[in-house]
Amino acid sequence: MPPPRTREGRDHRDYRRAPTGEEAWEKWDWNCPETRRLLEDSFFRDEDYIRQGSEDCQKFWAFFERLQRFQSAKTSRKEEKDAGCPKHGTSALADLPHTYDPRYRINLSIIGPDARGSRGPGRRLPPERVSEFRQALLHYLDFGQKQAFGRLAKLQRERAALPIAQYGNRILQTLKEHQVVVVAGDTGCGKSTQVPQYLLAAGFSHVACTQPRRIACISLAKRVGFESLSQYGSQVGYQIRFESTRSAATKIVFLTVGLLLRQIQREPSLPQYQVLIVDEVHERHLHNDFLLGILRRLLPRRPDLKVILMSATINISLFSSYFGSAPVVQVPGRLFPITVVYQPQEAEPTTSKSEKLDPRPFLRVLESIDAKYPPEERGDLLVFLSGMAEISAVLEAAQTYASHTQRWVVLPLHSALSVADQDKVFDVAPPGVRKCILSTNIAETSVTIDGIRFVVDSGKVKEMSYDPQAKLQRLQEFWISQASAEQRKGRAGRTGPGVCFRLYAESDYDAFAPYPVPEIRRVALDALVLQMKSMSVGDPRTFPFIEPPPPASLETAILYLRDQGALDSSEALTPIGSLLAQLPVDVVIGKMLILGSMFRLAEPVLTIAAALSVQSPFTRSAQSSPDCATARRPLESDQGDPFTLFNVFNAWVQVKSERSRDSRKWCRRRGIEEHRLYEMANLRRQFKELLEDHGLLAEARAAGPGDSHSRLQQRRERRALYQLKRQHEQGGGRGRKVLRLREEQDGCSSDEDRAGALRAGDSVDIQDVKFKLRHNLEQLQAAASAAQDLSREQMALLKLVLGRGLYPQLAIPDAFNSGRKDSDQIFHTRAKQGAVLHPTCVFAGSPEVLHAREQEVEGCDGNRGDKDRMSSRHQLLAFVSLLETNKPYLVNCVRVPALQAQRPEEEEDEEAAPVSPREVAALSRELLQLMASKVPYSLRRLTGLEAQNLYVGPQTVTAAPSLPGLFGSATLTPHPTKGGYAVTDFLTYNCLTSDADLYSDCLRTFWTCPRCGLHAPLTPVERISHENTCAPDPQDAPPGAEEATPEPLQKASALQRPYHCEACQKDFLFTPTEVLRHRKLHV
Amino acid sequence: MASEAECHPLGMFACELCALTAPYSYVGQKPPNTQSVVLLEESYVMKDPFTSDKDRFLILGSRCSICSRLVCMGPECSLFYSKRFCLPCVQKNISAFPQEIQQDVEKRKVPSKKPSSQLGSRT
């Protein structure tokens, strides 16, 4: 225990001696540490209610000092007065003490040291003082009881005051009579916290409650545990991707929809649950819609399973009718009246045509609030904007305004903010100052902020939309739905009457769609289809969705999964597909993991796959900070973003293992959100376990320290960590703080201050503690340092694994990029032309590494740029996602050698069968040889017209190749769309329309024969035939690829092909031009 | 879990004057898990739900020593003055109590404050 605080100027010699006898009687000092220690030794022993050194012990002394001050003030005023009570008839009243003393009001007593015998250390203390101390202790215990009881009573009052409290019995009654009940009520009616408790009170014990968001699972489990008074028991638990508080005693578990679906995957009839609550069904999340479909099929087979669907009052009939007109219990919200003001934005003549949002209409609302409402009248403002760019535009202007008026604190709120920054919206503004929260639609349903009196609704939202043809996600701005507009408005009336300013016309509102577009109509369905296949729910096309997805999205997803080898030609799950379905990640990342473990690169691939599966750890604010950029530079890899992330994670792990307390600071310096790194570590561990479970990775032997001493040491450390964790949990969450008037928004420095202030007096980094408890830091560190020792070969193989995993997500640099500015570099993907690099991409700042640098190929015409440049080092970009906002952006790019990226070499892997080490080694060697091979080739994107005319098409019957041995034992089948013959999935023989114009432009380049010195413009075929005559060494014909390296490279024959003329009934060997010429003869 | 069994609820405590209900795990004067504290009345006790410390208890209420109604500890329902008295019984026999108690009871008639709104939360 820290020594009690002392007042200044005290004589320090007093502390040295313990007061004894008469001397102590005169110079008694409660603050003397020795005195206190003696008292503590007798009253606060290990078996006592309060223990020496505990937090409670400190609290007691603080209470004691307050009590002393209070009593001395009172005795000076008090006159002794014995108000003799009249004798009373009732026996209970008869023996009431006549003289009032507060101690008679305390209903407990402590067994002190004297009652236990006078041998204790306390006998050295004067009995009067001991008794004084005992009285204080009693008051303290009594105070504690009253406080805890007060909390309990307040809790129950608040629960009873919730709108839903009147409906508890009705919900239970309806559930008794029906299998499915819809509970509809708006945010704030208390359904999410109360309905589980009603079930608990009614005796249900196997209840699952699904939530769309992980964070809601945790906060609801805490809240419900608290309210149902089993906060520290384990009746209420949660289960999310990396954490579970579930135990045998758990009666209610909050879990994510995704996790419940995985449980269904294991046990389709869900035998472990009696009641299932599906919360927030109105949000229409992809997984929620799917779950509803599953449940509708399951319910007839599980007549004892009860389902409660909980929804906001949005489109309730849809859910009710989907479950055979299930009864609806509708709970009115608790809303105060809200005035709606329509303020449509007139065309602003002075605004430039820039894409930046005009902040002036928002500022006008701030002004009008300042003009109309006195600052003493509290009430904050919540502004709904469509996205982060819009938030920053308004933020800047509003802060300028705020610094003028001193009446606003402006705070952004969106999901890319750090958790600490998000939490700031819950802090309170100083008196006379209002909060102005600029938020995305995150504050519409998922974050509830109290004290909002004004709402500004821009009427816009940015949402993902999906173009199945281009397989492209677009982040686009849309008008919101009427339902969303009502939700936004409602945020103004939760604590009192409010005002909602709509920055659009009432006629606009009337034209809004009634409900938002469900997610299933907006996103790629690859993962959903994969999951459906692995759950054997039958053909996704006929699955009874509550609202079916667009057929084109389904078809694209199925085709994509077939392309990826996850589904076979009959659309059944392949072994690799079922493995991918187990991995809660994108198909491409899953492939990466599988390939990585096959090529003995599991450790680095685990890290990279985890890094690519979480939100970018780089904070936005750091982009503008040169300090952060400089600090980050050594971690950047010119190989691509996945490698930068790889370096960041490894460096962070090193920092953690060397001086873990500094890791937070380390991250802040570099503009890195540490939380994302913790997520990566968690995900990495999960991937590792999954790979181990499937035998793809040998389970790590528990490499514990050998000797018993260090084992003991380790155990002790873990125990200490657990202790810290418990203490933190008891300490409760972060309290509300008062905001500073001017919050600095920029960069690293203020972050540092804030974090310092945030945890003043609490030096424990709880994230760090949890991290150490969850992970084996030694193992992680070993992996991180091994990453620095990757050989060049391993590095090359790693890139290949990434490239192959991401295939066919490849982009080719535009031919004229080397002549363009850094920011104007464009790339073309299979489906999208003119994509650009995402500004966070490492190549955005150094695109030159993507240009084909090597010009040593003799005879290359230096003036031609990359276009048609012959090189053995052309590069493609493999990207994780293509995101369209105002432009199509390539996100998370890695550069890969063009030729090798196109070679799907690992055909034999597709079976996912265990491959012998020798085979792997041989395969790796071959792949590396391929990587090292220097075959000059030129790379060119085909224009739309060329692509259209590229293939002969299936109508034309072309000659089967008569080159024995060229294609090995591959069987040739006619290609359904391209025509010609499919040899492998990347090589189609004789499918190209050999148009002369195409070739001359595309392939004819100046070339010097290295052997005879011939210098002439030749097509590759012409070149090959020359080489064959010049030096008969046909061994390594350059391997071919799909569209990017046109296929005639393989064709050993001339441009002529067999032609059968119907008119003259003769067979010819013609080039296409000759065919046309010949046809003209018959016209 | 050992602690689970020890604080297993015996039943529901329900105040006869207000709506308060809570599960209790012990009735008597010597709360479990602590040797140093004794209660001066037969009380209904639960494990303190607001701390993880398992030997912390919370007294919910006890019987009125006049009418033997089961009442909670809340100041609107009962008071303790060497014994437990429900507030109706105190009011009926107000003259039997010392002046300090009388003044205190007078104060309690002022209606209690409404529950204050909670912290913002994510739902």
Ligand SMILES: [Zn+2]
């Ligand atoms: Zn009561």
Ligand SMILES: [Zn+2]
């Ligand atoms: Zn009574």
